Amino acid sequence: MADATMTAPGAVTTAKTTLQDLLPKIVLAPSFAIILVFVYGFIIFTGFLSFSGSKLLPDFSTWVGFENYVRLFRHPNWIVSLQNLAIFSVLYIVICSVIGLGLAILLDQKIRGEGFLRPIYLYPMALSFIVTGVAWKWFLDPGIGLEHAMHQIGWESFSFRWIKDRDFAIYTIVIAAIWQSSGFVMAMFLAGLRGVDNEIIKAAQIDGASTFMIYRRIIIPLMRPVFLSAFVVLAHLAIKSYDLVVAMTDGGPGTSTWTPALFMTKFTFGRNEMGMGAASAMVMMMMIFAIIVPYLYSELGGHKK
């Protein structure tokens, strides 16, 4: 009897403790399960699709092996998409970094009104790419935009019709994308610059180093982690670039501004080539993972004690 009365409360406590122990996992489980299904399950689903003969709807009855990938890499539209991605991402990453670093260094010179300037450089990041696209589409449109405005003020020979030109339209998308993102890169570099240890700089100044030398030899090399972060963010935005292209040119003129993301949606939903669309999405994902996975691995690895 005595034993029973003694153990009963104990048993209750144990049951309660077990529930308390499990509770954190119960709380986390739904989110994790959703991610497992909606991200990793879906990736596997799309992976299977890319080996199937799916056209209008998912169709797992016909298997075609690597045929979708072979057709993909032989398709002129995909080749154009890849070329555009290469042009776009190189220019976008390099110019955003140059403008971002440049503005950050200039803003770091004890500028009066910095608090006024910074938000102006950064606000485009709050806009949707569709809004940015609309603004730049009309601004660069020869009929009503910049060219028209220059003719109005008497500069009749001024010509800027890149957005209508097959060979140059992709560069207009670069211009708009840089406008949208460069302020953000500036903010990243500015935060990096403000983190530099003042003692090092003072020591260099005592040694007689010029401002230019201090930036070139000391500060910019210290910015390496920021360059890496900026590269990862911009590269990943470039591979995903879709909205801006849709809003500005929708791939035109012709197919001259197609990107992999645009190719995927056009082929899957517009041309009923779901197998090829899935294959193109797989290639996009592999490109992103090739950049992101090593980066996350080093970042997370560095945090382990």
Next chain:
Amino acid sequence: MSRPSADVATRNGVFARAFIYAVLILFVVYYLLPLYVMLVNSLKPLDEIRKGNMLALPHVWTIAPWLEAWSTAQIGVQPIGLKPYFLNSIMMVVPAVAISTLLGALNGYVLTKWRFRGDNVVFGMMLLACFIPFQIVLIPAARILGLLGLAGSVPGLILIHTVYGLGFTTLFFRNYYEAFPTELIRAAQIDGASFFQIFRRILLPSSGPIIVVTVIWQFTNIWNDFLFGSSFSSFDSIPITVALNNLVNSSTGVKAYNVHFAGAILAALPTLIVYIVSGRYFVRGLMAGAVKG
């Protein structure tokens, strides 16, 4: 962000200072020009845009393009303006932001204060989910929404945005709670506080800044989304970004540039206001999203 890093520049000459200010102001013009063009031309009659200079102020000021963009512009087949789509976006954004933020807070709490074997793997998988190109999930997501009976509906979009926002919200809260003293949690536990009590009484009251950052981040991303909106919406769930694109790129009739500009500003207004009101937190979110760990 407020303290210039060094005395590097103080000895620069007057000429160099002038040059620096000139460059900085040049970039102010670059960043403001498109917004200026949109604003100015949204207040002009159409023939003034065609005949006049895009950079000039209106001769005749009019708010007619704004009214038209809001309530009567032709979008798709219907002359109903952007208003219904604006409301669709609000009905989609509010629940999606609330749910994903709450789940992110709970996940961050578990992942930092109730660590278990393999928690890093779980977190790593949720983090990687932030970066997938969404094209990879479009086809199966359409399928699942169909199976759930949510295809083309606002609840369907809420589900999708919640799911694909979870990675980021979890990341934000995890990094924030990581710095929160675990001793406080242990002490509360010894005093008999339960899992949820600790969360509600100890962590939530000091989570203000990260909640603001997360809500702004989610709000901006979901409001500005185009890919999911264009893939998973039907007539009565089309969000504002998709409607704006339809308005601008519909090939029928005369191009009403002034209405397009007014519509673009209308679509941008909510995120712009959030940015103006709380720019500091907005930047912090961007940085947290960019600089991992």
